[in-house]
Amino acid sequence: MFNLKELRKSFLTSLWFMFLTFPIMVIKVNTITDTVEWRWRNLAFVGVSAFILSFVWRWALDRRAKGGKAKKDGIGFKATVLAKTNQYKLPGLIGIGLLVAILPFFASMYTTSVLTTALMYVILGLGLNVVVGLGGLLHLGYAAFYAVGAYTYALLHYHFGISFWVALPLGALFSAVLGLLIGFPVLRLRGDYLAIVTLAFGEITRLVLENWNDFSFGPSGIANIARPGIAGIKMKLPQATIFIYFIAIAMVILTIFLVNRLENSRVGRAWEAMREDEIASQAMGIDLTKTKLLAFSIGAVWAGFVGVLFAAKTTFINPASFTVWESIVVLCVVVIGGMGSIPGVVVGALVFTLLPELLRSVSEYRMLVFGITLVIMMIFRPGGLIQKTRKSYKFKKEGDGE
Amino acid sequence: MAPILEVDNLSMVFGGLRAVDSLSMKINEGEIVALIGPNGAGKTTFFNCVTGVYVPTEGDVYIQAPGATERRSIKGLKPHKITEGGLARTFQNIRLFSNMSVLENVMIGHHHRLNSEVFGAVFRDKKTREEEEKVVHDSYEILKKIGLENHVNDLAKNLPYGAQRRLEIARAIGTDPFLLLLDEPAAGMNPQETKDLVDLILRIRDNEKISVLLIEHDMSLVMNLSERIYVVDYGKLIATGTPQEIKTNKEVIKAYLGEEVDA
Amino acid sequence: MKLDFFFQLLMSGLTRGSIYALIALGYTMVYGIVKLINFAHGEIYMIGAFTALIVSGVLSMYGMNPVFIFLIAITAAIIYSAAYGVTLEKIAYAPLRKAPRLSALISAIGMSMFLQNYVLLAQTSDFLPFPELLPEFGFLDPVKFIISTNQFLILVTTTVVMVLLTFFIKFSRTGKAMRATSQDRDMAQLVGININKVISITFVIGSALAAIGGVLISSHIGQINFYIGFIAGIKAFVAAVLGGIGSIPGAVLGSFVLGITESFGTGYISSDYEDAFAFVILIVILIFKPSGLLGRKVSEKV
Ligand SMILES: Nc1ncnc2c1ncn2[C@@H]1O[C@H](COP(=O)(O)OP(=O)(O)OP(=O)(O)O)[C@@H](O)[C@H]1O
Numbered sequence: 032m033f034n035l036k037e038l039r040k041s042f043l044t045s046l047w048f049m050f051l052t053f054p055i056m057v058i059k060v061n062t063i064t065d066t067v068e069w070r071w072r073n074l075a076f077v078g079v080s081a082f083i084l085s086f087v088w089r090w091a092l093d094r095r096a097k098g099g100k101a102k103k104d105g106i107g108f109k110a111t112v113l114a115k116t117n118q119y120k121l122p123g124l125i126g127i128g129l130l131v132a133i134l135p136f137f138a139s140m141y142t143t144s145v146l147t148t149a150l151m152y153v154i155l156g157l158g159l160n161v162v163v164g165l166g167g168l169l170h171l172g173y174a175a176f177y178a179v180g181a182y183t184y185a186l187l188h189y190h191f192g193i194s195f196w197v198a199l200p201l202g203a204l205f206s207a208v209l210g211l212l213i214g215f216p217v218l219r220l221r222g223d224y225l226a227i228v229t230l231a232f233g234e235i236t237r238l239v240l241e242n243w244n245d246f247s248f249g250p251s252g253i254a255n256i257a258r259p260g261i262a263g264i265k266m267k268l269p270q271a272t273i274f275i276y277f278i279a280i281a282m283v284i285l286t287i288f289l290v291n292r293l294e295n296s297r298v299g300r301a302w303e304a305m306r307e308d309e310i311a312s313q314a315m316g317i318d319l320t321k322t323k324l325l326a327f328s329i330g331a332v333w334a335g336f337v338g339v340l341f342a343a344k345t346t347f348i349n350p351a352s353f354t355v356w357e358s359i360v361v362l363c364v365v366v367i368g369g370m371g372s373i374p375g376v377v378v379g380a381l382v383f384t385l386l387p388e389l390l391r392s393v394s395e396y397r398m399l400v401f402g403i404t405l406v407i408m409m410i411f412r413p414g415g416l417i418q419k420t421r422k423s424y425k426f427k428k429e430g431d432g433e
Numbered sequence: 434m435a436p437i438l439e440v441d442n443l444s445m446v447f448g449g450l451r452a453v454d455s456l457s458m459k460i461n462e463g464e465i466v467a468l469i470g471p472n473g474a475g476k477t478t479f480f481n482c483v484t485g486v487y488v489p490t491e492g493d494v495y496i497q498a499p500g501a502t503e504r505r506s507i508k509g510l511k512p513h514k515i516t517e518g519g520l521a522r523t524f525q526n527i528r529l530f531s532n533m534s535v536l537e538n539v540m541i542g543h544h545h546r547l548n549s550e551v552f553g554a555v556f557r558d559k560k561t562r563e564e565e566e567k568v569v570h571d572s573y574e575i576l577k578k579i580g581l582e583n584h585v586n587d588l589a590k591n592l593p594y595g596a597q598r599r600l601e602i603a604r605a606i607g608t609d610p611f612l613l614l615l616d617e618p619a620a621g622m623n624p625q626e627t628k629d630l631v632d633l634i635l636r637i638r639d640n641e642k643i644s645v646l647l648i649e650h651d652m653s654l655v656m657n658l659s660e661r662i663y664v665v666d667y668g669k670l671i672a673t674g675t676p677q678e679i680k681t682n683k684e685v686i687k688a689y690l691g692e693e694v695d696a
Numbered sequence: 697m698k699l700d701f702f703f704q705l706l707m708s709g710l711t712r713g714s715i716y717a718l719i720a721l722g723y724t725m726v727y728g729i730v731k732l733i734n735f736a737h738g739e740i741y742m743i744g745a746f747t748a749l750i751v752s753g754v755l756s757m758y759g760m761n762p763v764f765i766f767l768i769a770i771t772a773a774i775i776y777s778a779a780y781g782v783t784l785e786k787i788a789y790a791p792l793r794k795a796p797r798l799s800a801l802i803s804a805i806g807m808s809m810f811l812q813n814y815v816l817l818a819q820t821s822d823f824l825p826f827p828e829l830l831p832e833f834g835f836l837d838p839v840k841f842i843i844s845t846n847q848f849l850i851l852v853t854t855t856v857v858m859v860l861l862t863f864f865i866k867f868s869r870t871g872k873a874m875r876a877t878s879q880d881r882d883m884a885q886l887v888g889i890n891i892n893k894v895i896s897i898t899f900v901i902g903s904a905l906a907a908i909g910g911v912l913i914s915s916h917i918g919q920i921n922f923y924i925g926f927i928a929g930i931k932a933f934v935a936a937v938l939g940g941i942g943s944i945p946g947a948v949l950g951s952f953v954l955g956i957t958e959s960f961g962t963g964y965i966s967s968d969y970e971d972a973f974a975f976v977i978l979i980v981i982l983i984f985k986p987s988g989l990l991g992r993k994v995s996e997k998v
């Protein structure tokens with residue numbers, strides 16, 4: 032590993048990256064005072080990191096190349112892991128459940144609010160997972176559905192004083208309808224084209240919200256949206272925060288339940304078959320049009336729910352919350368967590384929202400790190416943090432005896 | 434008895450290329466028929482036209498399920514509609530659902546005969562549960578017949594090549610067809626696997642009452658197995674008849690020899 | 697006066713179109729060869745603009761002749777963008793050549809995020825004024841109200857670059873190898889074309905063109921920030937799709953159609969929806985003519 036040839040390679044890589052990052056990392060021109068700041072330390076930093084990382088990189092690529100073959104006969108391994116985890120599943124779940132239930136009574140309001148946000152990403156991730164992870168449809172306009180939910184509540188509340196609980200199903204409904212509307216024209220598109228067109232749809236939605244002042248109040252957004260209440264009781268902010276937290280918990284549980292059921296059904300199988308091979312799935316009797324539209328609109332339902340919840344939580348919304356990057360963040364949650372895997376998406380969402388909070392001092396590096404993480408995940412662990420384990424079936428063989 | 438598949442002067446044009454050129458064909462219930470021809474003759478394209486992957490440029494395709502009283506045209510129908518009609522196929526370049534289990538691949542085949550939708554998926558009512566149990570059971574039975582019962586939970590992509598070809602057949606049988614279209618089922622198989630395949634196809638015909646139309650380059654398999662043969666070259670039908678007739682047909686010999694000289 | 701306005705819009709449309717074309721070529725060439733939407737291509741363009749800004753900032757401290765500075769800055773931009781392009785390919789795309797297309801696209805999105813934030817953190821999130829380096833061309837005075845010096849320069853440069861590129865692709869050995877690879881990669885490999893080299897060269901050329909576009913438009917608009925690549929990138933991509941992705945003349949045609957539509961759309965309809973025109977066109981095109989204006993129609997072989 033550390034022979035001369037390897038050292039030379041790393042050295043050259045290091046030089047290359049020092050050259051590459053030189054203008055942007057080292058020089059900083061201040062155009063107002065007309066001075067130049069030379070940040071040589073950055074150069075040293077790049078040089079050393081590139082030198083080390085280049086070893087790691089080659090080692091990892093090497094391992095990947097070898098791992099490809101080993102994996103094929105490693106089927107037995109997965110099964111044992113599965114059996115082991117199952118044993119801890121129930122106590123684990125109960126523990127987590129308890130923790131989740133009492134947490135907001137001890138944690139600060141800020142923490143509770145952050146946790147609620149994390150839970151909202153869990154739901155968004157699980158919803159998008161239906162479209163991307165199960166259906167294999169790369170959707171980059173998910174934030175539009177989220178926006179539809181939020182604006183449904185905000186506008187209905189503003190104009191008609193509609194309550195949160197009424198808005199919740201309506202937001203989901205409108206969102207699902209938009210899902211269908213977008214789904215129809217893009218039926219024929221595949222892969223990359225689908226991604227870019229959904230992105231375009233998302234951006235159009237945002238631009239409309241931003242510019243159609245009479246309808247959406249433009250960039251200034253809508254304020255004073257009511258927090259959810261029960262039976263007309265007005266809650267103070269701390270109680271309301273906790274209440275919203277529990278609504279989010281309930282929605283997460285419901286979502287996990289529903290997505291799990293959908294996944295292990297005729298509908299979910301059809302989605303997966305479509306993801307694996309559109310042509311073969313059609314040849315096996317799957318109606319592609321129906322299956323795609325269903326994936327789009329079912330996925331949209333959750334974005335609609337979360338949108339309503341988001342509006343209720345922040346009490347203020349404007350189009351800036353629904354940019355492409357919002358869609359991409361949700362995509363990151365799904366991809367990094369594990370496409371198609373429910374625990375994966377849950378973990379992905381928690382990692383994505385809580386880690387930057389824990390590492391506040393470096394939170395500006397969030398997007399930088401996520402960006403490179405996407406790349407690394409795709410290369411080294413395309414299945415995500417927690418890869419999907421397939422349901423396995425047991426049959427009695429003849430001669431086994433009853 | 435009326436033919437179960439009737440293809441009438443079918444043509445498929447890609448740009449300037451007539452990949453299939455007014456090809457007609459009739460298949461009767463219970464037959465095993467082979468479609469042969471040199472590389473690029475248009476055999477796969479013919480399958481694609483019949484199964485709805487491409488909409489043929491000219492001509493028509495009719496099916497009449499055994500026992501049905503009238504034939505109906507399936508030209509221009511979506512592939513899944515044609516599958517519902519009773520035709521099922523395999524692909525020359527295997528197209529399994531690689532990241533799904535072997536059993537699930539066969540379960541997908543059953544898709545169009547099941548009724549549960551989102552409601553059933555969510556509430557798992559009695560009907561849905563029964564339906565699911567039946568699918569699992571039926572799929573397993575098919576896998577047993579095909580000889581893949583020891584691989585039910587393996588991912589399709591982890592199967593050996595020959596087994597993947599057989600899984601494609603199992604999946605197609607899952608759709609409950611009356612006619613099975615096999616595109617080079619023996620490609621890449623060793624002699625033993627090929628022999629097993631011949632038995633399998635015969636069993637499918639005899640036990641499952643599924644007629645078979647197959648494309649194959651392995652001549653000994655074709656001659657052993659099929660009752661009638663259609664030979665195409667450059668999209669055109671150049672001969673048809675029993676294996677004996679085909680073996681001695683001048684046109685056929687010319688087409689194949691010509692190809693060999695070229696190659 | 698009305699006619700002036702029309703010509704102003706036309707010129708601004710052509711200018712936009714030229715810039716889109718310079719970026720769109722990168723998309724189309726890369727797509728033609730590796731069948732990948734290089735989502736981070738816009739970032740390469742942005743890095744070109746930043747490099748030029750930094751280099752010219754440093755050089756102007758030494759009181760160099762602005763025209764020289766401009767030439768050095770644009771050269772530096774080309775070199776650096778090309779270097780970033782190649783490195784990007786080696787890190788984020790090359791290991792994924794055999795992976796599903798979705799993986800490569802996600803990797804590209806990741807790279808786009810990374811590069812944006814890299815520039816944001818290493819430089820600033822504020823808009824930076826881009827120096828005015830070129831003197832006004834005297835001979836343009838009579839038509840000054842229709843076309844500015846920068847616009848003129850953009851049109852001329854783009855035309856020259858297009859002509860050179862066409863000759864390169866048509867007649868050079870490398871150009872032929874590129875065309876062969878884009879037609880049929882396996883076949884190209886069989887006849888002894890070095891695919892890796894072709895891919896690298898494609899990234900070099902695409903990135904260099906983007907850099908030229910980046911510098912020209914920045915000196916026209918007068919300010920840049922880390923985000924300029926994203927919007928420009930998306931629009932140029934739209935232009936490439938509009939023309940038929942994979943087709944070089946298509947990318948140019950699509951770019952001009954898009955530039956002119958945008959310009960007239962904002963001039964005559966509404967400037968609020970400036971960015972929406974591109975997206976609407978994209979959707980309409982993909983629905984009614986998925987292979988674009990000049991693209992080849994391909995039905996998937998089964
Ligand atoms: N989608 C398509 N677009 C354009 N041309 C096609 C398409 N599909 C097939 N062809 C062409 O049609 C001709 C017939 O191809 P086909 O695949 O049907 O041949 P085949 O008889 O199955 O050959 P093989 O024995 O090699 O499988 C070939 O020249 C092929 O290139």
Ligand SMILES: [Mg+2]
Nearest residue numbers: 476477478525
């Ligand atoms: Mg074929």
